Amino acid sequence: MAKWYINPHIKKGHIHKELQGHFSEHLGRCIYEGLYVGEESPIPNKKGMRIDVVEALKNIQIPVLRWPGGCFADEYHWKDGIGPKETRKKMINTHWGGGVEDNSFGTHEFMELCEQLGCKTYISGNLGSGTVQEMSEWVEYMTFDGLSPMAALRTENGRKKPWRVDYFGIGNENWGCGGNMTPEYYGNEYRRYQTYVRSYQPDKTIFKIACGANGDDYAWTEGVMKTTYTNAQKQLHGFMDGLSLHYYTVPGTWEHKGSATLFDEKEWYTTLKKTLYMETLIKCHEEIMNQYDTEHKNAIIIDEWGTWYDPEPGTNPGFLYQQNTMRDALVAAINLNIFNKNCNRVRMANIAQVVNVLQAVILTEGKEMVLTPTYHVFDLYKYHQEAELIESHIETKEIGVGEEQVPNLTESVSLGQDGKLHLTLANLSIEETYPIEGLFTDTQILSAEGSILKGNMRDHNTFEEKEKVKLEPFTKIKIVDGQVHFEIPPCSVVHLALGID
Template sequence: MTKLVINPSKKQSKINKEIYGHFSEHLGRCIYEGIYVGEDSPIPNKNGMRTDVVEALKHIRIPVLRWPGGCFADEYHWKDGIGPKETRKKMINTHWGGVVEDNSFGTHEFFELCEQLGCEAYVNGNLGSGTVQEMSEWVEYITFEGVSPMADLRKKNGHEKPWKLDFFGVGNENWGCGGNMNPDFYANEYRRYQTYVRNYHPDHPIHKVCCGANVDDYEWTSEVLKTTHNHCLKELHGNMDGLSLHYYVHPEGWEIKGSATDFDDKVWYKSLNKALFMETLIERHGHIMDEYDPEKKIGMIVDEWGAWYTVEPGTNPGFLYQQNTMRDALIAGITLNIFNKHSDRVKMANLAQIVNVLQSVILTDGADMILTPTYHVFDMYKYHQDAMLVDSSVETETIGVEDEWQVPNLTESVSVAEDGAVHITLTNLSLDKDYEIRTILTDYQVNEVKGEIVHGEMHEMNTFETPDQVRVKEFNEVEKTAEGIKFIIPKCSVLHLEVR
């Protein structure tokens, strides 16, 4: 029997709701068709936003949405996306499929979407091909309430009051598609550009996000922090609230990636092993951040994460459309448990991407919509948002089919909500073994337990023909004991228990 020990009274750090954030880019069918269909579409919508998609996202309590990219952000010029739609400038989306971008979804539409979702706004600015003036004027257009050229332009375009801008990314992947910069060069550009990202609302400051590393580029993290800080006094040259990190699970490597639906036991464990590498990245980048920010005032912002496979056969390779199976459910559960356990440093994360792209939570086909296994994991994990991480540990054994791709059989995280409920999330990575879990809750009297689970064979997925193949099901096989609870977690599953 496996032992899980939980001490609900030993609170560690707040799990920011923004850890459960999402990412939308002008890429493939994410924005157009996935979120935005236009006011004249026969698909039910409110001001152009798909009603079914908005309602589904509200159900999982989407806390924050990042836009407009991604690589697209550093070629996006915001003034092309305002004003009458018929006069907006058309452009070629050079990064994603070479298709025409008509800019019918721009600043006004994004904030309309955020208002419908009831979520915070994370805008990524153009440092790669844009100017300081352009970025500064965009912030003014969005947030300034007084008399100014940009505030007047916003009012002329139909929005009298400014919007609340919660997060602003000063460039994206500037080590690559955002300009192929060296870390010291980017860091100096960051210092310059962020100066002009003005806080026009003292009671609602903009949190500025600096471009961080690609995967395990620890030199980038070190050099950027060295240049943005006074190394001796450890003082920041300017304002930085977050440092980003990007990491994707490519089962067969960057070039090949591998199929989203056709994989064997070896690739299953290989994929989960790579998902677990997120913890190593957080710890190692976090150690460098600790040198300059020991009080953890700067959040690690994992604003692109998820599984990236070869696109579905017959689809535009530049659209990054892929299916979503139980493997993705496990990748999501594992990763979110890691973020929870490191919530003292990780302050926001954004799954890539929200609809129809990469490890999305929703897929659409015309008027039809399905929820993916990843969606259902976010649905179960939403109770961790703004809860307090508490001390917990689970006994594990090493499993897998090859020495190189071994994984622990279980991962977990536990939080206590404001109403006192204990929320346990647990993943079983094994393809062939269930585990009996003896849970010890220290100094805690169990009165009631509710459970829900996502599980199935590793290839199971939801399709437009079978939209409910994978879904959240009730889990009632929990026994109360003198020391806590006891239950069996099935193979290939993600489990959530609420204990009161």
């Protein structure tokens, strides 16, 4: 029996809701067909936004949405996406699949989508191929409430009241598709560009995010931190509020990543082992940041994460469309538990991507919509949003195939705004059930209810079988002498809500 030690009296940090954020890029069918179909579409929509997708995302309490990229961001020129749709520029999306980008989804449409979702906005600005003036004017266009050329242009395009920009990324992957820069060069460019990303609304300060590393490129973090902190005013903490980190779980190589649905037990454990590497990345990048940011004011923003497999056979390889199995559900649970445990430094995370691309939470095909196993994990974890992280630890053992070994269990616990303890636990084993004993320090458990996501390792939902993987009530919970006993099935993720005294 695995003992799960939980001390509700020790709060370890605050779990910002943005840890469960999402990412949307002009890539494949994420924006067009996924989120946006246009007002003339026979698919039910509100101002062009798919009603079914919006409602599904609202159910998991989507907290923040990143847009317009990704690599697309550093070739996106925002003025192409405003004004009458019939006069907007058309272009080929050379980054992703060679499709036509007609710019019918631009700034106004993104802000409308976020208003319908009730979520915060995260804009990625064009540092790679754009100008300081272009970025400055975009911020002015979106947020300035007064007499100015960009505010007047916004009004002319039908929106007098400014929007709120919560987060602004100054460039994306500038070590690669965003310009192939050195960290020192990018650091100096960041310092210049961010100067003109002004917070025009005193009560609504824009959170500025610098481009961080790709995986374990610690030299990039070192170079950017050193450059932005040199001669920087201490109160500006390096001119930034956050530094991004991108890490994808790729079971194979970048040339042959592996199939989303056809994999064996060894690939299962390889995938989960590579996912667990996220913990090491956070700790190592944080250690470098601490050398410069001694007051720990800069957050880590993991604004691209998730699984990346070979595209589904028969689809445009540039569209990055892949299926989503219980393996992806476990990847999501591992990452979300890691983010919770590191919430003192990790402020936001954005899974890639929200619809129809990579580890999507939703798939669409025409008027049809499917919720993926990853979607259901976010549904389980939404109770952690804006909760207090509680000290917890569970006994584990190593499992796997050959050298591909992982701990059998991963967990996190929070005290929610509803006064309940919220426990999330994932069983990484393909076939073994584990009995669990929850031990609570100086706390009586009065009630327990739960939900579970479970299945075989390759199980996934299709447009023909939409609910093969779905949430079910988890009722086999016993409270004995104020403690909790249950068994967690193989290949599953559980959420428990406990009433406490």
